[in-house]
Amino acid sequence: MKFSDLYVGQKDSLQKTFTAADVTLFGGISLDVNPLHMSDEFAKTSIFGKRVVHGILTSGLISAVLANKLPGPGTIYLGQELKFVAPVFLGDDIRAEVEVAELREDKKIVKLNTTCYNQDGKPVITGVATVKFNA
Numbered sequence: 001m002k003f004s005d006l007y008v009g010q011k012d013s014l015q016k017t018f019t020a021a022d023v024t025l026f027g028g029i030s031l032d033v034n035p036l037h038m039s040d041e042f043a044k045t046s047i048f049g050k051r052v053v054h055g056i057l058t059s060g061l062i063s064a065v066l067a068n069k070l071p072g073p074g075t076i077y078l079g080q081e082l083k084f085v086a087p088v089f090l091g092d093d094i095r096a097e098v099e100v101a102e103l104r105e106d107k108k109i110v111k112l113n114t115t116c117y118n119q120d121g122k123p124v125i126t127g128v129a130t131v132k133f134n135a
Helices: 020-030 040-044 055-068
Strands: 011-017 076-084 093-104 109-117 123-132
Touching: 011 055, 020 055, 055 076, 055 093, 055 109, 055 123, 076 109, 093 123
Parallel strands: none
Antiparallel strands: 011 093, 076 123, 093 109, 109 123
16 A cells, blocks of 8 residues: 555454453553453452453554554554554454544645544544554
């Protein structure tokens, strides 16, 4: 893909179901072992009533769309604003969608609206990514 192939409103997405194994692996890698993520017993006492997938793990799907689909391979992440608007639970099927919002031709900078939706179509993460096109 060339920078000139990009246009405002262009979208792409990626989908994944989050499992207990995903959360365990991410907890080990990130050292975020908050019992809200790791312990069924603890999570039962929380406001959510059950284990919650790490927000940052969920937001990693956005990075995957940017790196693999839109803009695609070679993309350099410059920044990401995130709002965690609803919890993601084990077994939730999350679709990360990115949409080109702004193109800066002179520096090959792309701003994209980023949203993760659960299997019910409810947003769980919203935000804006800024990337440098590097293909």
